[in-house]
Amino acid sequence: MLKVAIVGCGKIADAHASQIRRIEGCEIVGVCDREPLMAKQLFERFPVKQYFTDLTELVDKARPDVIHITTPAESHFDVARFCLEQSCHVYVEKPFTLYAEQAQHLVDLAQRKGVKLTVGHNDQFSHVARRMRALVQSGYLGGPPVHMESYYSYDLGDPSYARALLGDKRHWVRRLPGKLLQNVISHGIARIAEFLTGDSPHVIAHGFVSSLLKQINEREIVDELRVIISEEQGTTAYFTFSSQMRPSIHQLRIYGPKNGLVLDQDHEILIRLRGQKFKSYADMFIPPALFAKQHLGNLITNVRLFLGRDFHMDSGMNYLIESFYRSIREHAPLPIPYREILLTARIMDAIFDQLSTCRSNGQMALQARPVPPGTIVPGLES
Amino acid sequence: MNSLGASYVNDASGSVPRQVSTPEPQDSFLISPDDRILITGAAGFIGSRVVANLLDRGFRNLVCFARPSSELARIDAIVEGRPLGARIEVLKGNLLSREDCEAACKDVALIFHLAAGIGEKSFPDAFLNSVVTTRNVLDASLRCARLRRFVLVSSFAVYSNCQKPQGRLLDESCPIEEHPEIRGEAYCFAKIKQEQIVTEYGKSFGIPYVLVRPGSVYGLGKTEITGRVGIGTFGSYLHLGGSNTIPFTYVDNCAEAIVLAGLVKGVDGEAFNVVDDDLPSSHQFLRQYKKNAKHFKSIYVPHLISYAFCYLWERYSRWSEGQLPPVFNRKRWHAEWKKTRYSNEKLKARLGWTPKVPTAEGLRRYFEACRRDGRYA
Numbered sequence: 001m002l003k004v005a006i007v008g009c010g011k012i013a014d015a016h017a018s019q020i021r022r023i024e025g026c027e028i029v030g031v032c033d034r035e036p037l038m039a040k041q042l043f044e045r046f047p048v049k050q051y052f053t054d055l056t057e058l059v060d061k062a063r064p065d066v067i068h069i070t071t072p073a074e075s076h077f078d079v080a081r082f083c084l085e086q087s088c089h090v091y092v093e094k095p096f097t098l099y100a101e102q103a104q105h106l107v108d109l110a111q112r113k114g115v116k117l118t119v120g121h122n123d124q125f126s127h128v129a130r131r132m133r134a135l136v137q138s139g140y141l142g143g144p145p146v147h148m149e150s151y152y153s154y155d156l157g158d159p160s161y162a163r164a165l166l167g168d169k170r171h172w173v174r175r176l177p178g179k180l181l182q183n184v185i186s187h188g189i190a191r192i193a194e195f196l197t198g199d200s201p202h203v204i205a206h207g208f209v210s211s212l213l214k215q216i217n218e219r220e221i222v223d224e225l226r227v228i229i230s231e232e233q234g235t236t237a238y239f240t241f242s243s244q245m246r247p248s249i250h251q252l253r254i255y256g257p258k259n260g261l262v263l264d265q266d267h268e269i270l271i272r273l274r275g276q277k278f279k280s281y282a283d284m285f286i287p288p289a290l291f292a293k294q295h296l297g298n299l300i301t302n303v304r305l306f307l308g309r310d311f312h313m314d315s316g317m318n319y320l321i322e323s324f325y326r327s328i329r330e331h332a333p334l335p336i337p338y339r340e341i342l343l344t345a346r347i348m349d350a351i352f353d354q355l356s357t358c359r360s361n362g363q364m365a366l367q368a369r370p371v372p373p374g375t376i377v378p379g380l381e382s
Numbered sequence: 383m384n385s386l387g388a389s390y391v392n393d394a395s396g397s398v399p400r401q402v403s404t405p406e407p408q409d410s411f412l413i414s415p416d417d418r419i420l421i422t423g424a425a426g427f428i429g430s431r432v433v434a435n436l437l438d439r440g441f442r443n444l445v446c447f448a449r450p451s452s453e454l455a456r457i458d459a460i461v462e463g464r465p466l467g468a469r470i471e472v473l474k475g476n477l478l479s480r481e482d483c484e485a486a487c488k489d490v491a492l493i494f495h496l497a498a499g500i501g502e503k504s505f506p507d508a509f510l511n512s513v514v515t516t517r518n519v520l521d522a523s524l525r526c527a528r529l530r531r532f533v534l535v536s537s538f539a540v541y542s543n544c545q546k547p548q549g550r551l552l553d554e555s556c557p558i559e560e561h562p563e564i565r566g567e568a569y570c571f572a573k574i575k576q577e578q579i580v581t582e583y584g585k586s587f588g589i590p591y592v593l594v595r596p597g598s599v600y601g602l603g604k605t606e607i608t609g610r611v612g613i614g615t616f617g618s619y620l621h622l623g624g625s626n627t628i629p630f631t632y633v634d635n636c637a638e639a640i641v642l643a644g645l646v647k648g649v650d651g652e653a654f655n656v657v658d659d660d661l662p663s664s665h666q667f668l669r670q671y672k673k674n675a676k677h678f679k680s681i682y683v684p685h686l687i688s689y690a691f692c693y694l695w696e697r698y699s700r701w702s703e704g705q706l707p708p709v710f711n712r713k714r715w716h717a718e719w720k721k722t723r724y725s726n727e728k729l730k731a732r733l734g735w736t737p738k739v740p741t742a743e744g745l746r747r748y749f750e751a752c753r754r755d756g757r758y759a
Contacts, residue, residue, distance in 0.1 A: 011506045014504065018704060022703050037509070037514050041506065164451060167450045170476065309701070312703070
């Protein structure tokens, strides 16, 4: 039986506890939060053995094998480092750390201690994301990706978070180096990082405060971001983060030398884009029919998953946690290679560096800068 | 307080004292007119009416606590046009900050705690913004030597509405939900835990407290129709209330009850339900709403069907391990859609409360405001 603990008992901890209890062969031996009431409420609502307010006490008394870190982002590094030093396997919610150097330090520490580490990029493990990965790995693109487009929208109308953030100048998200962007864009960046082949892509970032936020005198929160990523091997990518564009989308478009794919996370749709054209007017009649067939296929797949009780809102998180536990138990490869975690962290660092430089110069202009190469970037762990 | 917001004093501008033209409060009240009173959630729908009620009664030393994101229009509207002489301090802050709570509770004699996490779907968020905040206010209030009472504004949501001692009648003697975690409503869970922590502090530290549980509060500034009437979750509006009486209370009547719960002597440790007289049935309310505010299509769902639906949803949710969250379940059906009668006898007998705005007049004002503002449920 794998003994699991959760540190940080806020909103996302609920999702973790819900998914962990659906996984066989594990139990939640303890939850921990500096606020005793928060630790207690999680303890009361889930099958949890004990609750703690002190991390050291949790490790000493509950003796967990795996610790999920679901605290606010600014504490991820310190909590994860402590847990790794105690030889616990660690699952860190996104964003992994505040800086790429911290990410590198955690990866090095995990390897030195012989324990495993992962990050909560669960969007990459939804049913549709897994179907897409399988197609890419089967060679559907016809070679390495030529270009990718990752869209990540964010609705600032969400009352539980965005309004609290906008209305509170002391909100913890404002203390992050990348502020709102740091807390939300890693899902969209990680989607690109997964398919990049090099370790030091060039990053050009342009961020600005939307007119909507300016109207309410918000000058600090950058809620519109456009990024160009390119690497010497030839692959390029655009990343778009927007709070204003509608529809609000979460998509990845990936184009290879032969074919392309469109992943629509919101509707769990995967569309194959056929590279070859039909002749003459056939190209205007046959592809729409083929697209219709693909959409019907997506509908059937989604209905089948729902009827099979396998279409939970957090199914990506469930799959990621289960894969992480399997990699611990069976010494299987990690669900997210360390290279991908580090590359995501470095791209995010480059974006926030550029935005802060532009802000300090009193402008939001384009500025090109290469990602500083990492010292060691381990490949896929086996 | 770090984020002291629009702090202002509605006071005499010169050194010459201005004549106070506010009415003098009754001698029988727990506190005197110059005692400091804290109102959390003061910029909110009910909180702003509590502020107005206190000013109307001649209390002239108020601390209005509001979230950093709150708009102060409601408080501004109350302050404007009032006779000079009352000191109204507006503090913008976060009750999750102990420093903010300390600042807010300084020297207060009476606390009306209305701030809560409303509309939160997540249990931890609702808990954090209702229970942890309440604990912080209680802790800060422990340092107030002058505190005479802590009034918690709770909700009807805390009642299980099962195994009532008097059949269909729901009053203050009815049982509280024992397992709020399985009712699927974060708000209900948070409110019950909020009451528990106030009761615990009352027992452990001797904080004198009163619990006020309003029914469905309506009035100008609130557009949504209570879920006790129906829900619009599935595209069409499903009318679930049928012939049930809806426990309405007009916002000004509710504020009056809250204020009296803080002022009247000899009610420490008590709970009071707040509902108006002459309550309409769900059918009657919906018919009037469609006629006087806005017409829309609704589908009536008989109680037997809504109960079966809740039962099946609950079973499916469990079977599918939460693929559909347990938002509909039998506990919720009992609490919101079971035929129930309501009593305000205790409120009248112990606090001397009477609904100043009759239900017919309250509904008329409400519908007129909906029509005028073009804001509908």
